[in-house]
Amino acid sequence: MNRSALYRHVLPIALLASGSALAAEPAAQAADPAAAQAQCHTGAYRLDDDRVVDIARTSAAGVLRWRLLDGSTGKLVHKDGAWTSTRGWTDQADGVAVSFGDCADGRIRYAGHDGRKLKFDVTETRFKGNGVDLRGRLVLPPGEGPVPLVVLVHGSENYSGVDMYHLQNLFPANGVGVFVYDKRGTGGSTGKYNQNFYQLSDDAAAALREAKRLAGPRAGRTGFQGGSQGGWVAPLAASKEPQAEFVVVGFGLADGVLAEDRDQVAMDLRAAGFGDAQTLAKAREVSDATGLIASSDGQRGWKELDAVRAKYAAQPWWKALKGEYTGLVINHTRAEVLAELAKQDVDVSWDYDPMPVLRSLPVPELWILGGSDVEAPSDETQKRLIGLAGEGRPITSALFPQADHGILDFEVDAKGERQHTRVAEGYFAMQLDWIKHGKLDGKPYGKAKMLAEAK
Incomplete structure (x- = not known):
């Protein structure tokens, strides 16, 4: 990871509520023809073997990223009229062949399988945060019945969640509605970008109210999902919003900044x-x-x-x-x-202590940590979460022992640098099961180990 700035993780380094430290990257210039061409292919596709492949934007014009529910992923580079895939976030060719139909066609050919882009019920909106106007988007699976609904809470990134967060397609493709928004000072939202957890949690609480309003009777169990810095903001938002029914935290800290x-x-x-x-x-x-x-x-x-x-x-x-x-x-x-x-004028909440919120929050929480996280080392957080569960707090926690920040698997190259190869198997599935059912069903989630389960 880059240590060239004064702060690596507190300030934006593409850490995300989307579930991967490197999965969402700053948006490419919209005016770039290659970027526009790539953008039309973004979305979730159902393959002929019933798997779902998600295609999302990246920072570079003409470059996309694919993901499967099992966490495997690759970077797609468009060159000489064809797409080339590389393994994870490395530059190693992975042999995965991907091609698309015309933009209006909604077809994909992925690793020998044909697929069609899924259609969701999408509502664009603007709503009031704490002194700011925020841009949001509700994405629901098609149908009429209620579905679980999750509000994606930002990490420290300073780009548009509406444009970039891939879970807005991957989760609805698997039966969970998503509300995504641009936090203050990013994308289509007003205000100044900051890292004031108190203001950001007010905005997140407003996002949940807007999500419930738009979804109406389709809103089932509703809560927050936040990664990295979102691990501070999401529980704080839930403590302020009575309609919040759960919190999911990925690779966050139960300790101060x-x-x-x-x-x-x-x-x-x-x-x-x-x-x-x-x-x-x-x-x-x-x-x-x-x-x-x-x-x-x-x-x-x-x-x-x-x-x-x-x-x-x-x-x-x-x-x-x-x-x-x-x-x-x-x-x-x-x-x-x-x-x-x-x-670095971003108003970081240096004084924030998450423990009083975690000790008093009545809604169930799921925390997922990486045992090899170099951005947010998790040893102390593991101890605190186990202790909170022992006190009877409704907190379930799990550890992917070999995972880095973002719950990413990695290899170490000859220079000693980590090369991230995929999202850990089981990370997405664990979240979906818990969001849908409020508990994990005891099946294995890759190499995850349970730290403590709420009673």
Whole structure:
């Protein structure tokens, strides 16, 4: 993952409510003919073997992404009149042949199977958030009866959810309605983009009310689904909206914002061979100081940083400090850090503690974590969720032990870099089962392990 900005995960790096850290990417320029051509193929297709393949937009003109319910996925690049697929988010050819009919035709040929684009009941809307006008879209499976309905809550990304979130097709193709919206300052919504969880949760609560209004009698069990930063926002929104009946969180944290850097620093040191308790305690002093700097926009923390630098800068582990921002702060001048902070005017809710909300929220929650998540290390969150379930809170939690952020499987290349190959098998199916039925049926979901189940 890119560590070139002051923040990697708190600020936007394409982390999504859509279920994959790399699955949704900033929208391509609409005026680009290649982008327009690719956009007409987006949607869910039912294949002749009854599988559903989802086709979604990516950041690049003429580039799409396919996904199956089992989590397998590939990037589709249009070149010389044909589409070429590469495995996951790698550049490795996967041999999957994909072709489309004309835009109006709605046909696909995927890996030797023919398919037709599914038609959903779609309603475009605008609604009021907390002081902003928001663009939204309701997508329901065709029919007249009630269906479960989920509102997609954004991660930290700064692009249009309406244009980019693929679950608005994959979930309705599997019997679950979706309400998707552009958060403030993105896409067709007004206001300024920010990371103020209190305002964002107000907007999400308004989105759920709008979803229920539009769906009318078709709205069955209704709740929120949020990934990454959405793991802070979705439960907070549910605590504000009495009509919310459930919350699904993917690869989020049951800890505050500063915990990301703190836990990443510890993970990085362990990986570098400095995992003893004494060294980790010293490193915690450093991350506490850099956390003061980050959370105060550079107004506090410099004396504390000078003190720990004097104590530890000569230690062999000092150069291994990375984290969300600690490594960048200690390796740049005060002026450079302040200049970078001045660019990041997004009102991050540094003070937010999720535990009071999680302890009091009456609606059932499903949390799905990655055991190898380098963006939001999950060890502390696992402990907290298990503890909350033990206290009788209605929280079910599951772990994909080898999954990275986004619940992505990966391989490590010769340079030691992670190459993400697919969404972990079972991740989508687990969400769908829980949204539909309010529980998991005991069947295996890939390599997932249950941490705790609500009683």
